[in-house]
Amino acid sequence: MALTGRTTGLRALALGAVLLGAGGPEAAQPSAVEIMARSHLAMFYPGEDMRARVTMRLVSRDGKERLRELTMARRDIQEGGEQRYFIYFHRPPDVRDMTFLVWKYPGRDDDRWLYVPAIKLVRRIAANDKRSSFAGSDFSYEDISGREPEEDTHKLVREERVGARTAWVVESTPKDAGSVDFSRKISWVDKATALPLKEEYYDRRGELARVFTAEEVREVQGFWTVTKRLMKNVQTGHSTEAVLADVRYNRKLAPDLFSERALRAPPAELVR
Amino acid sequence: MVRASPRAWSTALAVLTLLAAGGAGAAEELPLHGFLQAASAYRLIRPDRCPRTQRLACDESFVLGESRARLEVDPRGERWGVVAKGELILDAVGGEVEGDLREGYLDLTFPALDLRVGRQVITWGVGDLIFINDVFPKDWVAFISGLPLEYLKKGSDAVSATGHWAGTSLQLVLIPRFEADTLPEAGGRLAFHDPMAAIEARRTDEPSPALARTEAGARLFRNLLGWDVSLYAYRGFFHAPAGEVEPGPRLRLFFPRLDVYGASAQGAALGGVVSFEAGYYDSRSDRSGRDPAVDNPSVRLLAGYQREVVPDFTVGGQYSVQVMEDHDAYVATRGPGMPRRPAARHVLTARLTRLLLNQTLRLGVFALASPNEGDWYAGPEARYQVTDALSATVGLNVFGGPRRSEYGQFEGNSNLYAVVRYAF
Numbered sequence: 001m002a003l004t005g006r007t008t009g010l011r012a013l014a015l016g017a018v019l020l021g022a023g024g025p026e027a028a029q030p031s032a033v034e035i036m037a038r039s040h041l042a043m044f045y046p047g048e049d050m051r052a053r054v055t056m057r058l059v060s061r062d063g064k065e066r067l068r069e070l071t072m073a074r075r076d077i078q079e080g081g082e083q084r085y086f087i088y089f090h091r092p093p094d095v096r097d098m099t100f101l102v103w104k105y106p107g108r109d110d111d112r113w114l115y116v117p118a119i120k121l122v123r124r125i126a127a128n129d130k131r132s133s134f135a136g137s138d139f140s141y142e143d144i145s146g147r148e149p150e151e152d153t154h155k156l157v158r159e160e161r162v163g164a165r166t167a168w169v170v171e172s173t174p175k176d177a178g179s180v181d182f183s184r185k186i187s188w189v190d191k192a193t194a195l196p197l198k199e200e201y202y203d204r205r206g207e208l209a210r211v212f213t214a215e216e217v218r219e220v221q222g223f224w225t226v227t228k229r230l231m232k233n234v235q236t237g238h239s240t241e242a243v244l245a246d247v248r249y250n251r252k253l254a255p256d257l258f259s260e261r262a263l264r265a266p267p268a269e270l271v272r
Numbered sequence: 273m274v275r276a277s278p279r280a281w282s283t284a285l286a287v288l289t290l291l292a293a294g295g296a297g298a299a300e301e302l303p304l305h306g307f308l309q310a311a312s313a314y315r316l317i318r319p320d321r322c323p324r325t326q327r328l329a330c331d332e333s334f335v336l337g338e339s340r341a342r343l344e345v346d347p348r349g350e351r352w353g354v355v356a357k358g359e360l361i362l363d364a365v366g367g368e369v370e371g372d373l374r375e376g377y378l379d380l381t382f383p384a385l386d387l388r389v390g391r392q393v394i395t396w397g398v399g400d401l402i403f404i405n406d407v408f409p410k411d412w413v414a415f416i417s418g419l420p421l422e423y424l425k426k427g428s429d430a431v432s433a434t435g436h437w438a439g440t441s442l443q444l445v446l447i448p449r450f451e452a453d454t455l456p457e458a459g460g461r462l463a464f465h466d467p468m469a470a471i472e473a474r475r476t477d478e479p480s481p482a483l484a485r486t487e488a489g490a491r492l493f494r495n496l497l498g499w500d501v502s503l504y505a506y507r508g509f510f511h512a513p514a515g516e517v518e519p520g521p522r523l524r525l526f527f528p529r530l531d532v533y534g535a536s537a538q539g540a541a542l543g544g545v546v547s548f549e550a551g552y553y554d555s556r557s558d559r560s561g562r563d564p565a566v567d568n569p570s571v572r573l574l575a576g577y578q579r580e581v582v583p584d585f586t587v588g589g590q591y592s593v594q595v596m597e598d599h600d601a602y603v604a605t606r607g608p609g610m611p612r613r614p615a616a617r618h619v620l621t622a623r624l625t626r627l628l629l630n631q632t633l634r635l636g637v638f639a640l641a642s643p644n645e646g647d648w649y650a651g652p653e654a655r656y657q658v659t660d661a662l663s664a665t666v667g668l669n670v671f672g673g674p675r676r677s678e679y680g681q682f683e684g685n686s687n688l689y690a691v692v693r694y695a696f
Contacts (some may be wrong), residue, residue: 093307128544
């Protein structure tokens with residue numbers, strides 16, 4: 001597998017950050033860019049591949065609940081780079097058996113396909129806006145598959161305790177302000193696992209818009225994983241809680257799984 | 273009147289068998305799914321002329337008024353799966369109860385081969401409501417009447433085998449039992465242009481289920497430089513009948529031979545999704561173009577573009593053209609004073625879709641028009657997902673244009689429809 005210079009660079013950064021982190025309290029503080037690169041890999045690239053059963057609970061301001069239940073599989077083509085996602089919907093009934101395939105490329109638009117089982121149709125989905133809501137939830141596509149750290153500038157603000165953990169607080173500002181719906185993001189990145197414990201997104205007027213919190217972090221096969229995630233839109237009062245169950249890493253998922261064949265006939269292991 | 277078609281019995285049998293099978297292998301969750309649906313469509317425009325064969329279309333205020341119960345079972349194992357979707361339909365307008373096996377097939381999966389046997393929906397091509405290589409049967413009555421779009425596609429009793437090698441796939445389809453398109457017909461509740469309206473005696477000759485009459489299709493496809501590319505070939509029949517007058521007089525409806533060769537490509541470009549499709553319709557019993565009853569061979573092309581302009585707002589458009597071969601020969605078959613179709617039919621379509629309220633409210637409109645033949649269709653629709661299980665849809669189907677044109681003939685069926693569905 002060919003590694004681009006950029007990916008290698010990202011890896012070196014992450015590796016450097018790990019070494020620095022292991023160097024003890026006297027070690028030099030990693031830069032904000034290093035922290036965010038490490039956090040990106042820890043959150044979106046653990047293992048060579050991953051599968052999980054995800055239950056999303058969408059709650060409106062007046063307490064009305066909707067459920068989305070899906071099986072998600074991911075396979076990395078390049079660490080920190082290209083990835084493929086396969087999603088099978090179990091619930092609600094009107095989308096049951098639908099499958100969704102994403103080929104994610106850093107630096108350009110994803111390829112997305114949706115399979116509509118009622119008419120046996122595989123359809124390409126326009127994917128130029130990664131800030132769109134995923135399945136009506138408060139999570140955007142980027143919240144699920146990751147926003148490239150290179151798209152923002154980062155500033156280490158301070159260190160702070162979040163519950164029992166110590167976190168770096170990093171402020172990120174989009175380089176291309178017109179391309180996103182937020183003007184500023186504050187992340188609390190766990191010093192031990194590099195996972196984001198909390199994120200605040202501010203809208204273009206500078207008002208707090210959405211808040212992400214890692215409600216539960218677990219170690220699965222040696223990989224620290226946020227198994228319960230909450231995204232709250234503080235402006236509309238709508239929130240989404242995503243719970244990851246049956247998380248498995250390094251299952252040697254076949255490349256075949258991320259193809260039109262699997263869209264039309266998802267393998268039994270992903271449908272259960 | 274209660275009528276139970278052979279399809280009804282096969283449905284009942286399949287559902288019972290699968291219920292028994294599902295019960296035997298009961299999993300932790302109920303393996304039974306489906307929905308209850310009530311649908312109604314009120315005629316907005318009265319047909320302006322009512323030949324005797326279309327009296328019902330003039331008398332009936334509702335083009336649709338029905339309830340449906342759908343049951344689906346789909347047990348599956350590592351290398352096999354069975355899908356059965358049966359419906360019981362209570363047609364309040366026609367006073368009928370009918371059963372329908374929408375789909376019922378067995379899937380077998382081998383390392384490089386997928387086999388599907390039974391009644392199945394097959395969808396080819398990349399057009400949005402413009403079908404070039406998708407030659408499989410369609411229910412235009414359901415579409416015109418305001419039923420959900422999935423009912424436009426009918427199942428085929430077929431064997432389908434798809435082989436996969438190194439990223440390239442080949443699907444072969446054999447359809448031994450011919451299933452025609454469902455079109456407005458004499459005696460039905462939909463108005464349409466009937467050049468032979470004076471002749472009430474009619475018979476339909478369907479291709480007999482002999483081996484030589486088996487429809488065959490092949491689709492070769494792969495991802496090429498980020499584009500989904502397909503090649504298609506089909507040998508079979510037109511799914512809409514041609515008509516010729518026999519002594520009596522009697523109108524004989526039949527399905528002329530048709531071969532189709534085509535290609536399509538779809539990929540991400542220009543910040544959206546770009547689609548191309550082409551097909552050559554080889555009308556085998558009228559290659560000279562001199563048979564007045566049978567369509568001439570034609571070339572059909574389509575280009576489409578779709579883009580998410582802002583989050584949850586998608587805009588799409590298509591241009592399509594259908595060019596008749598041997599137009600001179602066609603013109604020669606038309607008597608003086610008879611209407612003539614132009615050599616090329618141009619069609620433009622637009623689709624806007626807006627999702628609101630966390631994607632629970634979908635506002636959409638699909639519009640189609642032929643700038644040179646002057647006919648058009650517009651279908652605005654609002655669908656609200658009240659809960660995860662319950663949805664409500666209201667919309668309009670409006671047709672217009674010259675009376676003899678493809679969509680203009682349906683003007684008198686223009687309707688306001690409402691559909692409520694409870695899914696489980």
